[in-house]
Amino acid sequence: xxxxxxxxxxxxxxxxxxxxxxxxxxxxxxxxxxxxxxxxxxxxxxxxxxxxxxxxxxxxxxxxxxxxxxxxxxxxxxxxxxxxxxxxxxxxxxxxxxxxxxxxxxxxxxxxxxxxxxxxxxxxxxxxxxxxxxxxxxxxxxxxxxxxxxxxxxxxxxxxxxxxxxxx
Amino acid sequence: xxxxxxxxxxxxxxxxxxxxxxxxxxxxxxxxxxxxxxxxxxxxxxxxxxxxxxxxxxxxxxxxxxxxxxxxxxxxxxxxxxxxxxxxxxxxxxxxxxxxxxxxxxxxxxxxxxxxxxxxxxxxxxxxxxxxxxxxxxxxxxxxxxxxxxxxxxxxxxxxxxxxxxxx
DNA sequence: GGTCATGGCGTTATCTTATTACATCGCCGG
DNA sequence: CCGGCGATGTAATAAGATAACGCCATGACC
Ligand SMILES: [Zn+2]
Ligand SMILES: [Zn+2]
Ligand SMILES: [Zn+2]
Ligand SMILES: [Zn+2]
Numbered sequence: 184x185x186x187x188x189x190x191x192x193x194x195x196x197x198x199x200x201x202x203x204x205x206x207x208x209x210x211x212x213x214x215x216x217x218x219x220x221x222x223x224x225x226x227x228x229x230x231x232x233x234x235x236x237x238x239x240x241x242x243x244x245x246x247x248x249x250x251x252x253x254x255x256x257x258x259x260x261x262x263x264x265x266x267x268x269x270x271x272x273x274x275x276x277x278x279x280x281x282x283x284x285x286x287x288x289x290x291x292x293x294x295x296x297x298x299x300x301x302x303x304x305x306x307x308x309x310x311x312x313x314x315x316x317x318x319x320x321x322x323x324x325x326x327x328x329x330x331x332x333x334x335x336x337x338x339x340x341x342x343x344x345x346x347x348x349x350x351x
Numbered sequence: 352x353x354x355x356x357x358x359x360x361x362x363x364x365x366x367x368x369x370x371x372x373x374x375x376x377x378x379x380x381x382x383x384x385x386x387x388x389x390x391x392x393x394x395x396x397x398x399x400x401x402x403x404x405x406x407x408x409x410x411x412x413x414x415x416x417x418x419x420x421x422x423x424x425x426x427x428x429x430x431x432x433x434x435x436x437x438x439x440x441x442x443x444x445x446x447x448x449x450x451x452x453x454x455x456x457x458x459x460x461x462x463x464x465x466x467x468x469x470x471x472x473x474x475x476x477x478x479x480x481x482x483x484x485x486x487x488x489x490x491x492x493x494x495x496x497x498x499x500x501x502x503x504x505x506x507x508x509x510x511x512x513x514x515x516x517x518x519x
Numbered sequence: 520g521g522t523c524a525t526g527g528c529g530t531t532a533t534c535t536t537a538t539t540a541c542a543t544c545g546c547c548g549g
Numbered sequence: 550c551c552g553g554c555g556a557t558g559t560a561a562t563a564a565g566a567t568a569a570c571g572c573c574a575t576g577a578c579c
Contacts, residue, residue: 223555223556225556225557227556227557228556243535243536244535244536244537245535245536259558260557260558260559260560261536261537261538262537262538262539262557262558262559263557263558265536265537265538266556266557281449281450281504281506282449282504284535284536284537284565301493301496301498303498304501310496310498312492312496314488314492316488316491316492317485317488317489317492319488320482320484320485320487320488321485321505321507323484324480324482324484324485325469325507325509328469328478328480328512329511329512329515330469330471330478330507330509330510330511330512331509331510331515332507332508332509333472333508333509333510334507334508334509335505335506335507335508336449336450336504336505336506336507336508337489337503337504337505338449338503338504339489339493339498339500339502339503339504340500340501340502340503340504341493341498341499341500341501341502342498342499342501343497343498344496344497344498347497347499391526391527391575393527393528395527395528396527411564411565412564412565412566413564413565427529428528428529428530428531429565429566429567430528430529430530430531430566430567430568431528431529433565433566433567434527434528438527452536452564452565452566
């Protein structure tokens with residue numbers, strides 16, 4: 184297990200950014216979005232969302248489960264977490280990273296976007312981007328194939344800037 | 352279980368295309384590629400490759416395992432299949448569809464390409480494309496983020512032409 | 520031909536991820 | 550108060566993947 188300055192750490196973890204603010208912000212937006220839609224962001228779901236946001240790394244369902252169990256002080260069943268995640272994904276508050284079987288908080292919930300990720304193989308951080316050029320390219324090519332797109336998945340593995348600097 | 356005119360069917364299954372030819376072709380190219388590289392395409396690996404090519408749908412490792420066990424007439428261990436798949440993926444003969452935890456034969460082994468797929472949610476077929484525009488777009492955007500790409504994953508879910516026609 | 524190193528394969532156990540089936544709880548309109 | 554419905558709890562199990570260990574076939578080398 185490697186040291187992770189970002190996982191359950193306090194504020195100002197990554198590059199001096201105040202991660203507590205990230206979390207608070209995400210929760211506020213989630214509250215607003217759900218209220219607006221009449222969706223029920225229950226205590227449990229909110230809790231899971233917060234745990235997903237605990238870092239900028241995609242987290243596995245069972246990792247979240249452990250956190251949840253620990254925080255609740257009692258064992259929780261996998262299904263509990265999966266159900267919460269299902270809700271969060273449906274409402275665009277969380278994305279699933281297919282190539283990692285893991286989940287990460289959405290950077291821009293509410294906005295229409297397709298979910299594109301740059302996943303660093305070294306540090307594990309994943310950055311969500313939503314570049315119209317990629318969306319457009321996929322749309323064009325799909326159209327050329329007569330293919331009707333419902334859900335594009337773009338997950339780019341590689342090395343992030345920081346990790347490149349560390350190992351030149 | 353839905354009817355699948357393409358799974359283990361004989362020749363001329365899909366749209367009159369001679370799938371037996373697809374398989375034979377894939378095996379021939381695999382033989383050539385491995386010979387060229389000094390890689391050992393053993394009987395087992397060749398068998399697994401053939402089973403992967405049994406349809407144009409991505410197949411799960413355990414589905415392949417069942418086929419293999421049946422064909423061999425004796426039970427086979429999961430690891431056997433996973434090892435063969437690992438070899439095939441490493442040599443670019445097979446791709447893994449992350450969003451399905453499944454494997455599919457490569458349409459253009461040997462050629463440099465990144466692996467982009469149009470996956471139909473109705474019929475399950477997956478078509479491999481390799482459009483330079485998508486590759487370029489990803490490359491550009493990654494560069495803008497200072498991100499060094501090692502393995503891009505593009506898996507587009509949606510509905511293929513045929514399935515659109517069937518349900519207008 | 521004999522010997523040895525390598526890599527492929529078999530066997531078993533185990534791990535991670537995800538889902539199915541069924542019971543219960545709590546809120547809310549009628 | 551009551552019926553209905555969505556959320557949660559509990560238990561069991563499916564599906565996907567890997568770890569640890571050892572045997573055996575292949576082929577280089579002597
Ligand atoms: Zn998002
Ligand atoms: Zn990194
Ligand atoms: Zn390919
Ligand atoms: Zn289709």
